[in-house]
Each structure stands twice: as C-alpha cells, then as structure tokens.
Amino acid sequence: METLKIAGPYNFDLVLDRLSLDPLNAVNKDKRAVKVPMLIEREPIVADVTARGTVDEPEFHISGFEDHHKAQAIARLSAIFQWNTALMQVHEHFLETQLNDLFVTHYGTPLVLDFDPYSCLLKCIVHQQLNLSFAHTLTERMVKTFGFEKDGVWFYPQPERLAALETEDLRALQFSGRKAEYVIGIAREIVEGRLDLSEIEKLPDDEIMAKLIKLRGVGPWTVQNFLLFGLGRPNHFPTADIGIQNALKILFGLDRKPTLEEMEDYKIGWEPYLSYASLYLWRSIE
Missing domain, CATH: 3.30.310.20 (DNA-3-methyladenine glycosylase AlkA, N-terminal domain)
Incomplete structure (x- = not known):
C-alpha cells in the first residue's frame, strides 16, 4: 500500500x-x-x-x-x-469573482477525470442528446455486454471488441442506429490506426477540436466534454451546454437562459480556470 x-x-x-x-x-x-x-x-x-x-x-x-x-x-x-493541481490558487482566484459563493459552498472540489480518455470519448458519444439517466443506462448496457469485469469493477469494451460489432448488436441494447454506427466507427478508427488518443492528448485544445470534429458523430459538445473530463484541460467553458446555461440563469436571476454574448462577458474574469467555473456551475444544480 x-x-x-x-x-x-x-x-x-x-x-x-x-x-x-x-x-x-x-x-x-x-x-x-x-x-x-x-x-x-x-x-x-x-x-x-x-x-x-x-x-x-x-x-x-x-x-x-x-x-x-x-x-x-x-x-x-x-x-x-x-x-497535482493547486486548488487553493484556483479557489482564491474565484473569491474575487461573481462565483465566489459557489467556490465557498463547494470548497476544494477538483476537476476529476473519467478513468481514461478512450472510455470518456465513448461515453460522450453515447450521452449526447440524451437525458442523464438513460445515457447512464445505455452506457452500462454496452459495458456489461461487451466489456469485462475484474475484482468487481467493469472495464469498457476495448476498441477491437467494438470494432468487430455490427450496428444491430448495439441496437439490441436500445441504441439508435446512428449512435450504434458512431460508437463502432470510433472503435474502427482506433483499430485501423487513424485515431491515436495518446497523440491527441499532446495537442492544444483547438487542434484537438479540429481533428475530432471530423469524426462521424462527434460534434462540438462531445469534444468540449472530452477536453474537460477526458484530458482535464483547465481553461474550457462549453457555452452550448444546457446545464451551464441553466446554472447561470439561476445564479444571476435571469428570466431566460443567458445569451452567448452574456456568457462570453461572464467568463472574462474566470480565466485561466474556466473548466473550474464550468464544474462549480454544474455542481450548483446537481
């Protein structure tokens, strides 16, 4: 130990x-x-x-x-x-912003990643455009059907396993046809050498966005969440995320969701820790 x-x-x-x-x-x-x-x-x-x-x-x-x-x-x-992240530095930064109450309430909350970038990317694809409960259900079905278990812990199905599937294999778990194609397609990109996540990790945010957005079924929301929870990039703020929009609406007492221009204005004082602003806003409505 x-x-x-x-x-x-x-x-x-x-x-x-x-x-x-x-x-x-x-x-x-x-x-x-x-x-x-x-x-x-x-x-x-x-x-x-x-x-x-x-x-x-x-x-x-x-x-x-x-x-x-x-x-x-x-x-x-x-x-x-x-x-290895200096959370006190992050905390003190936000005490001087409009998010100070959130950072006091959720004192010491780190930006914890998914357990590996590959499973994060798969989860992001499965979760997109679904409510959280059903998204977790679909992911759990996929993992427990095609992944494997060790010591009571489940491992995501490896790319070789998913790449060998047909869409009907995932359709049987209530995946939509398109989502099944996207998941299998990502696995085949990895198996056939066109997508190397270990190399992707080394790139800046904008280059990762440019590379991943070309993949079928991968949109901006998917890449934004991958940057946050797959790679732990510290200065990322997904303005299109409904949860963040709702949290800002509540925080600032708005009668509607904030506009993109308003969100751009809010975040100016939150850099270079936008990812922590995102996390604490999500925490405020969970």
Whole structure:
C-alpha cells in the first residue's frame, strides 16, 4: 500500500458524490473509497483509492497493483484525480469573482477525470442528446455486454471488441442506429490506426477540436466534454451546454437562459480556470 499526501484543499467526499452518479463506478462513500480500472501495458489493473485525511490535509491510501506497475499507476491516478493541481490558487482566484459563493459552498472540489480518455470519448458519444439517466443506462448496457469485469469493477469494451460489432448488436441494447454506427466507427478508427488518443492528448485544445470534429458523430459538445473530463484541460467553458446555461440563469436571476454574448462577458474574469467555473456551475444544480 502507498500513502500519498497532497496540498489542500481537496474534498474527496464531493469527488465520490460526483463519481457515484455513474452506476459503473465502484464507489463506497462510507469507506471514502473508489476502485479505479486501468490498463497498464495492456494489463487490467484495479487500483483501490481510499481517503484518510481531511479537506485541508488530504491523504490517500492506494493499493491494488504490483510494484512494477506502481509508478505508472500512481501517475495515472494523479492525473485522474488531479492531485497535482493547486486548488487553493484556483479557489482564491474565484473569491474575487461573481462565483465566489459557489467556490465557498463547494470548497476544494477538483476537476476529476473519467478513468481514461478512450472510455470518456465513448461515453460522450453515447450521452449526447440524451437525458442523464438513460445515457447512464445505455452506457452500462454496452459495458456489461461487451466489456469485462475484474475484482468487481467493469472495464469498457476495448476498441477491437467494438470494432468487430455490427450496428444491430448495439441496437439490441436500445441504441439508435446512428449512435450504434458512431460508437463502432470510433472503435474502427482506433483499430485501423487513424485515431491515436495518446497523440491527441499532446495537442492544444483547438487542434484537438479540429481533428475530432471530423469524426462521424462527434460534434462540438462531445469534444468540449472530452477536453474537460477526458484530458482535464483547465481553461474550457462549453457555452452550448444546457446545464451551464441553466446554472447561470439561476445564479444571476435571469428570466431566460443567458445569451452567448452574456456568457462570453461572464467568463472574462474566470480565466485561466474556466473548466473550474464550468464544474462549480454544474455542481450548483446537481
């Protein structure tokens, strides 16, 4: 077991609240723990992450992997849970903005990523234009039908598995024909070497948008969410997101959703941490 101490604030209980919204995540709020599926050198690893510290003095116990996987596992977990981000700096920045009350209420909430960029991209495609409950249901059906389980934790179906499917295989799970084509199409892009997510990660936001938007079934909303929750880009604000629009409407007491021009004005003082503004606005209406 490894013990990791990081600089506060960091509210792991709020992290678990958000992770528990997805039925595929193995969260235990009572034990303040989550099991994280990872592929390290193509080997499935299930890491156990348990919080032992406080919001201001966070400490984590990490286990579930062999010594030869330790460095890669901890590096990946640090990226997923954003343990190296100076949240106090973010917090103090927003205390001087119109979002100060939100940042006090949700003190120490980090921008936690999906467990890997590939599963994030798949989830974004499945979730687009669906209500959250049914989106989770569809994703869970796909994963439990074509993915695999280890130590009580589910792994997303690998690209080779999805690429071999026909649309009717996903239609049987209540996917629409088009959504089935999109998911299978993404997998085939990866298997056939036209899409390399490890290379995509190295690019700036605008280049990622330009590359991914060319893929069938991938629109701006999908790429924006991928940038936020797949790659953890810190300065991203998806103005087309209905949740953010609704949160702003409530926050500023508007009688209708804010216009794009208003949203552009609001966000000026929130840079360079727009992703945290997005996260805390979502938190305010969850």
